[in-house]
Amino acid sequence: DGGITQSPKYLFRKEGQNVTLSCEQNLNHDAMYWYRQDPGQGLRLIYYSQIVNDFQKGDIAEGYSVSREKKESFPLTVTSAQKNPTAFYLCASSGTGDYNEQFFGPGTRLTVL
Amino acid sequence: GQNIDQPTEMTATEGAIVQINCTYQTSGFNGLFWYQQHAGEAPTFLSYNVLDGLEEKGRFSSFLSRSKGYSYLLLKELQMKDSASYLCAPLDSNYQLIWGAGTKLIIKP
Numbered sequence: 001d002g003g004i005t006q007s008p009k010y011l012f013r014k015e016g017q018n019v020t021l022s023c024e025q026n027l028n029h030d031a032m033y034w035y036r037q038d039p040g041q042g043l044r045l046i047y048y049s050q051i052v053n054d055f056q057k058g059d060i061a062e063g064y065s066v067s068r069e070k071k072e073s074f075p076l077t078v079t080s081a082q083k084n085p086t087a088f089y090l091c092a093s094s095g096t097g098d099y100n101e102q103f104f105g106p107g108t109r110l111t112v113l
Numbered sequence: 114g115q116n117i118d119q120p121t122e123m124t125a126t127e128g129a130i131v132q133i134n135c136t137y138q139t140s141g142f143n144g145l146f147w148y149q150q151h152a153g154e155a156p157t158f159l160s161y162n163v164l165d166g167l168e169e170k171g172r173f174s175s176f177l178s179r180s181k182g183y184s185y186l187l188l189k190e191l192q193m194k195d196s197a198s199y200l201c202a203p204l205d206s207n208y209q210l211i212w213g214a215g216t217k218l219i220i221k222p
Contacts, residue, residue: 045209098143
């Protein structure tokens, strides 16, 4: 089955630690995205990548880093510089033509203790 | 700047019809998506409009007026499982989705 996987579903970390969230897709999509969602809020774009070995900052990139070494994978690292990291993190992928429906993974809920 | 405006919350009765409005201002426009998001889950695709008019898909329909920067999602024969947030997301000139905060729809028996 084609789709996007994110792991883990729930993640706890201590303040001051870096943590990496996994995102893998087998939809053969060129573009991948990371969003953050806080309770009662919309999706805010952290980073996106339209091609391997290239990525762009979104609206709230500070305190986050990404890599895109393979087409299928787009891991997100939440660094200790992110001041308020507790949130729901969503990864998505899409094609890069005119029609850009984004397909989402199940999300990772990160809690900083 | 870019802006999406949707009602924060709406309540409707099972079996009824509800219309969720969305107005938008974006840098360029290349279509508009509606997504459904149940609490704690990922958004799922509902509809896409790129031309003016109504697109019907089963119990759900979506309307677009590009000149007015306006769209709505119409849900008919409401079911309890339709309780969710509905996200309006236009595509800007760079083909990036601009996400609204969403409308939380509460269905009552």
